[in-house]
Amino acid sequence: MTLNPSPSNSCRFGGCTLTGALSVTSHVRDAVSVVHGPKGCTHHNFSLLHATALDNDVVHIPEMFSTGLAETEIIFGGEEALDRTLRSVSRLDPAAVFVLSTCAVETIGDDVRMVCSVPRGIPVIPVPTAGFLGGPFQEGVNNALIALAGMAGPAVANGGVNIIGEKNLEYEVNENFAEVVRLLDALGLPVNIRFVHDLNMDQLPRLGAAQLNILRDPALVPVGTYLCQRFGTPYIPSFPLGLSGSITFMESVAGACALDCRDATEKERALQEEMFCDFADLAGYTICVNPAVTDPDGLRKVLEVADALKLDITPSGCPVPLPPDPPVGIMGMRRMLHRWRRALHA
């Protein structure tokens, strides 16, 4: 379990469309990302991705290049600069090149797609990411996932399950993944690929082989829909969140894969009971939560846990921290309860 603090006002997902797309493309480990714009767009995002990875105890240098546009390219168009950069990047022989656009090039109307369509012997994948068009971080994530999925062809079914759109910048990305794996394992389902987390391009052809896609959260529904149309793979719209959410998740997965989950859900309920015993010392405390920091649905998942532990919630209670996203599975709830215990015993 990560010992990192999890500040509830973390703004890791509030950034630019470009940052969202890079949080995906930089996780295709044998690909490179070319940011078509002034060099600052690359620099700031490189710093953010690098620092975030370090914070998550991952030493990884994102492979990013800038087309380094300056005033001359803004006046005369930046297509030549992009072509030049793609030619030099191709010589590094990456497994794929993502080309991400920026505000400046979308404003002057560079035809990024046309430059990307020139054959270069490696896949060149354009992702529209100009932040000023109003798309949030999540739109960049979705655009990048859909662009990459468009590179995968049909595949022979292998019975596995894909994990779609993990929040690569969140502190608990691997812990949350581990919870999903645990629940899938209880149902006898293997993970096919993590799309996209620590992915290599040679795994991509397996994207369409899964029998089910599990989305990190409902904001990824456009990606789920796209994958369903392209490969016919159904999707579950969210990770297992909180108590009843985890059980519902297992039932939905089992339903989609035509499995009997009664034993597995019984065992999960038993594990949840065990968790209640471990945190029984919290019973009877009065707490208060700041509902502004999480969405109403996420708040319900949290209040359900508080109820089950017989905590009283009143505005005058002891303030307890809420995770920026609702807790995933038992480990997520345990992390949250540990923090509550610290706050209550402080």
Added chain:
Amino acid sequence: MKQIALYGKGGIGKSTTSANLSAALSLQGLDILQIGCDPKRDSTRMLMHGNFIPTVLDLLRERGEAALSINDVVHTGFNGIRCVEAGGPEPGVGCAGRGIIATFQILEKFGALSGDVIVYDVLGDVVCGGFAMPMREGYAQEIYLVTSGELMSLYAANNICKAIRRLSMRAKSRCHLAGVICNAKNEPREEDLVAEFARRVNSALVQFIPRDHIVQIAELNRKTVIEYDPGCPQAERYRELAARVMENTRFTVPTPLEIHDLESLAIEFM
């Protein structure tokens, strides 16, 4: 130093008017700089005897700013008139407006913006902040609208009035509407219509220039009318224009018309 800019709908005759105005002013013994602010780069061609001079932006692209000097961008044409073309990207790519801004920065750096009169000849319409550059930052202080009596031409002129009004409200701005030049299509009652338009936008018609075949003949001979046939009536019109521009003291904040007012004005003079 007087700085004037000519704005108007594309194809209305801004470059012809500008070049003949510059030529006429230079014959008054004035030191003239004409700056073409249009990627088409043909504003100064008749002053340069049909030659396209290298544009500031082409030179910037080919050689880089560090390698440029004032002599690369300023070319001397008819009667010592100094000519500059801003130039711009190939049609369909890049950002021509940003190019105009870059051109002004380079001309400022070289100290090229000097003389008795600077004439800015600006592309079609004020399409963005870049093409408003001649009016911004205190460059052109006197704006002339070039229009015919056709509705679309008046419509463009009216839009430019909106830009002038907006820019003239800025604290540091010194740009005002100096008048309307009617470059006629020889439609009936055209002079009256344009004069009335000028009045309604709080300005005045400074010169009526009739349509005359001599303009085409002069241009086929790669000259301004002033140079090709100084004795013809059309040349006299341009000299009158030059004299009125120099005497003009009526600079106003325009009052642009609503579209239906503009249309009913055009109908009145049909």
